[in-house]
Amino acid sequence: AQKITQTQPGMFVQEKEAVTLDCTYDTSDQSYGLFWYKQPSSGEMIFLIYQGSYDEQNATEGRYSLNFQKARKSANLVISASQLGDSAMYFCAMREGTNYGQNFVFGPGTRLSVLP
Amino acid sequence: DGGITQSPKYLFRKEGQNVTLSCEQNLNHDAMYWYRQDPGQGLRLIYYSQIVNDFQKGDIAEGYSVSREKKESFPLTVTSAQKNPTAFYLCASKGLHEQYFGPGTRLTVT
Numbered sequence: 001a002q003k004i005t006q007t008q009p010g011m012f013v014q015e016k017e018a019v020t021l022d023c024t025y026d027t028s029d030q031s032y033g034l035f036w037y038k039q040p041s042s043g044e045m046i047f048l049i050y051q052g053s054y055d056e057q058n059a060t061e062g063r064y065s066l067n068f069q070k071a072r073k074s075a076n077l078v079i080s081a082s083q084l085g086d087s088a089m090y091f092c093a094m095r096e097g098t099n100y101g102q103n104f105v106f107g108p109g110t111r112l113s114v115l116p
Numbered sequence: 117d118g119g120i121t122q123s124p125k126y127l128f129r130k131e132g133q134n135v136t137l138s139c140e141q142n143l144n145h146d147a148m149y150w151y152r153q154d155p156g157q158g159l160r161l162i163y164y165s166q167i168v169n170d171f172q173k174g175d176i177a178e179g180y181s182v183s184r185e186k187k188e189s190f191p192l193t194v195t196s197a198q199k200n201p202t203a204f205y206l207c208a209s210k211g212l213h214e215q216y217f218g219p220g221t222r223l224t225v226t
Contacts, residue, residue, distance in 0.1 A: 033213055035213075035214055035215075037217075042219075043204060043206075043219065043220045043222075044217060044218075044219050044220065045159075045206060045208070045215075045217035046217075047214045047215070047216065047217075050213045050214050052213070091158060091159070095213075103161065103164065103174070104149070104161070104215060105161075106151075106158040106159040106160075107158055108157065108158045109157075109158050
């Protein structure tokens with residue numbers, strides 16, 4: 001079964017508007033971490049934001065925020081005020097397990113295109 | 117500058133040859149990872165290492181081998197047993213929570 005689901009293969013957003021990228025996850029662990037990464041066409045993976053399973057507040061990093069709904073097992077990424085440079089693939093990822101022996105699993109990604 | 121380096125950026129090999137991809141980090145991280153990415157797909161874990169001289173297989177380890185003799189280095193060998201080795205390979209190390217990635221190596225086997 002898929003541990004990370006990203007149901008939007010592609011998304012379009014107008015420059016300066018906000019966009020939400022969906023991510024749902026599946027785990028039976030109580031302790032886990034959720035991450036979003038950006039991958040431009042050059043290929044490097046850029047870390048955007050992290051949410052711990054015990055964090056009560058939604059994580060925010062600049063224009064990025066993570067809408068964490070634990071009961072629904074969702075961790076959507078919200079990008080405010082989109083910029084042309086935000087056009088890229090976006091991957092949701094989860095880290096399960098204790099501090100040792102951790103494994104990360106990635107979703108299939110969402111391609112975001114920002115329109116001028 | 118702290119970071120992860122992977123070399124080379126592009127690599128071409130003939131079928132039947134083993135090839136080793138380099139990954140070096142100066143972030144003083146214990147955990148390191150190798151992922152494979154095929155076009156339009158997400159990342160799949162090949163191997164990971166939590167400490168020196170210890171490593172575990174990921175989801176797609178068949179046809180690959182690794183070593184972790186030094187904390188800074190985690191080379192990946194793509195062997196001739198790997199049936200479809202052409203892909204983009206990413207190395208990462210883990211900080212407090214998140215992973216930091218190298219620029220990747222694009223391997224083409226013909």
